[in-house]
Amino acid sequence: MKTATVKQLKDELKHNSTEELVELCLRLSRFKKENKELLTYLLFESHDESGYIEAVKQEIDVQFETINTDSYFYIKKSVRKILRIIKKYARYSLKKETEVELLLYFCNKLKDFKPSIKRNVTLTNIYDRQILTIKKIVGTLHEDLQYDYNLAIEELEE
Template identity: 40%
Template sequence: MGITTYSLQTIRKELQQLDSSQISALCLRLAKYKKENKELLSYLLFEADNEPHYIESVKQEMEQLFKELPSRSFQAAKSLRKVLRLMNKHVKFMASKAAEIELLVFYGQQYLQYIDRHTSYKPVRQLLIKPLEKAGKLVNSLHEDLQYDHLPAFEQLVQDADTRMSWINKHDFL
C-alpha cells in the first residue's frame, strides 16, 4: 500500500489551518531528510533577499570547478555535467529567467576559456551547444526591457564561440 500524494492546492489549504510553530516543525522535518530541501530552505531564509550576491557566489563556485577540469575529454565531459547540475540546482532555487541567463552566459564564457578548442569529442561539444540554445530561447522569452539587458552579453558569447570554436556557427544561435 502506497502513501497518498495530495495536490499542492490541498496541501496549501491544510497548511493555512496550522499555526506557525507547527509549520516551522514541518519545515525542519522536511529539511532533515533531504539535502536539497535543506539547501532550498537555506536559500529562501538567508540568500533570497540578496540575489546578486548569491549569483556571484554561484559563479565563484562554477569558476573553481572549471579551474579543476581534467584534460582528458571523457573526464572533462563528466566535470562539465557536474557544473551544469550545480548551476541548474541554483537556478531552480532562484526561479528567475534573468538569473538563469546570466549563469548560462557565465558558463559559456568559462567553457570557452578552459576547454580545448580543437576537441573532437562530441559530448564535450554538446555541453556548449545545448546551454547556448537554452540561453537563446530564454532571452527570446523575456520581456523586451529584460531582453535589452541580456541580449548583448548573449550575442557577445555567441560571437566569441564562433571565433574560437570552428564547430560553432553563430547563425544557429542568433
C-alpha cells in the first residue's frame, strides 16, 4: 500500500463531516501511544504551555531519580532515554521556547547529577551537544528571549 502525501490527506479530510473526523481521530489514537499522547496534548494541554512544561519537568525529575548509578553504561542509557522523551514532548508542542526550556532543565539536571558526568566522555558529549542545540534554537528566537536564554546558557557553561 502506498502512503498518501500530507496534501492528499488534507484535501480528503476537507470532504469529511465533523462526526467522521472525530471517528477518524479516535481510530488513529488506538494504534500508537504517540498518537494518543499528541491528541491529549492538543485537546487538554496546548492552552496552558507553562503547565505543560512543568508536567514534563516533573516527569524528567522522576526519570532522573530512577537512574541506575551502578555504572556509567546504565547512566548513559537512561540519559538517552530521558532525552528521547524530551524531544518527543517538544515535538508535540512545536514551540521553540518550550524546547529550549526543557533542554535547559535537562542540562541543569545533568550538570548537577551525581556521579559527575565529567568523568565520562559520552555523557559530557551528550551535555555539550544539547548546549549547542539550545544555542542554535535560541538564535532563531526574539531578541529579548535570546538575552534571557543566553544568560541561562552562560550559567550552564561555567
